[in-house]
Amino acid sequence: MSANKRPLSPFMIGPYYKPQMTSMLSITHRATGAGLVVGTLLLVYWLAAAALGPEAYEHAQAILGSMLGQLFMFLWTWSLFYHMANGIRHLFWDAGYGFEMETATKSGWAVVWSSIILTFLCWLIAAP
Amino acid sequence: MSIRTPLARVRGLGTAKDGTHHWWVQRVTSIALVPLILWFVLSMLVYSRADYETLRHWLGNPINAGLLVTLLVTAFYHAKLGMQVIYEDYVQPEWLKYTLLLVTQFVLFLLGAISTVAVLKVALG
Numbered sequence: 001m002s003a004n005k006r007p008l009s010p011f012m013i014g015p016y017y018k019p020q021m022t023s024m025l026s027i028t029h030r031a032t033g034a035g036l037v038v039g040t041l042l043l044v045y046w047l048a049a050a051a052l053g054p055e056a057y058e059h060a061q062a063i064l065g066s067m068l069g070q071l072f073m074f075l076w077t078w079s080l081f082y083h084m085a086n087g088i089r090h091l092f093w094d095a096g097y098g099f100e101m102e103t104a105t106k107s108g109w110a111v112v113w114s115s116i117i118l119t120f121l122c123w124l125i126a127a128p
Numbered sequence: 129m130s131i132r133t134p135l136a137r138v139r140g141l142g143t144a145k146d147g148t149h150h151w152w153v154q155r156v157t158s159i160a161l162v163p164l165i166l167w168f169v170l171s172m173l174v175y176s177r178a179d180y181e182t183l184r185h186w187l188g189n190p191i192n193a194g195l196l197v198t199l200l201v202t203a204f205y206h207a208k209l210g211m212q213v214i215y216e217d218y219v220q221p222e223w224l225k226y227t228l229l230l231v232t233q234f235v236l237f238l239l240g241a242i243s244t245v246a247v248l249k250v251a252l253g
Contacts, residue, residue: 006133030214037207037236044243050187051246051253054180061177077169084165087158094155126173 025108029086032079039076042069077122082115150209157206164199184250193251197244204240208233 010016012023042064049060063069089107092098098107130137175186187193211232219225 030210033207033210034214037211040203040207040239044239044246047243047246047250050180050183051249057180057183065177080165080169084162088162091155091158122169122173126176 021108022104025086025111029083029090032083032086035079036076036083039072039079042072042076074119074123078115078119081118082111085111085114085118150212154206154209157202157209160202161199161206164195164202167195168199184253187247187251190251193247196247200240200243200247204236208236211236 013019013027017023046060046064049056064073089098089111092107098104171186171192175183178186187196212229215225215228215232219228
């Protein structure tokens with residue numbers, strides 16, 4: 001059988017599979033991972049500004065404190081908590097635990113809610 | 129019987145015997161990142177809106193500066209490994225995949241270097 005005629009398993013998101021909670025969480029893990037990489041630019045910018053001196057730092061604080069800056073940081077916070085919580089879920093799978101559908105669904109909801117609650121908790125505490 | 133296709137056998141392509149190490153390092157960095165991120169989030173709750181002197185004082189503590197540099201290096205390494213998997217899974221053609229892999233790797237290394245030097249300058253300055 002030649003290489004291009006071999007049967008392939010279709011991608012989890014598309015016309016072949018019904019959208020499932022577990023597959024949606026899986027692709028969100030990748031999306032938040034990539035989002036965090038982009039969001040890291042803000043952290044590098046903040047630290048670089050601090051290294052340049054007080055004026056550059058105040059300027060960076062103003063930009064990050066703007067509406068748009070705060071929106072990005074809010075999304076970044078949620079992505080961080082989601083990626084961390086789901087990453088811990090992955091580590092349990094790597095150790096061989098939690099593969100039963102019921103457990104995987106439960107842990108999935110735990111990831112969703114803990115990431116949302118932790119995000120709002122942080123922003124309530126750190127509100128300006 | 130081999131499960132490799134005749135084409136793959138002719139091309140002589142096979143595993144680079146590097147996958148397990150990649151997988152393992154991604155786990156090691158992710159385990160390290162859990163406490164580092166928790167420390168970072170707690171610190172940012174206090175210092176994200178700090179004025180310049182307060183930030184300098186915070187990073188002047190070698191424990192904080194050391195933790196932040198460790199977080200940055202680990203996070204950028206973890207990011208490099210993760211982005212590599214995303215490109216390898218989704219990006220075609222090959223030239224685009226390798227271009228993105230290289231560019232991302234260079235940019236992430238540079239960001240890691242810039243942020244580390246920045247932390248050290250504030251910490252030691």
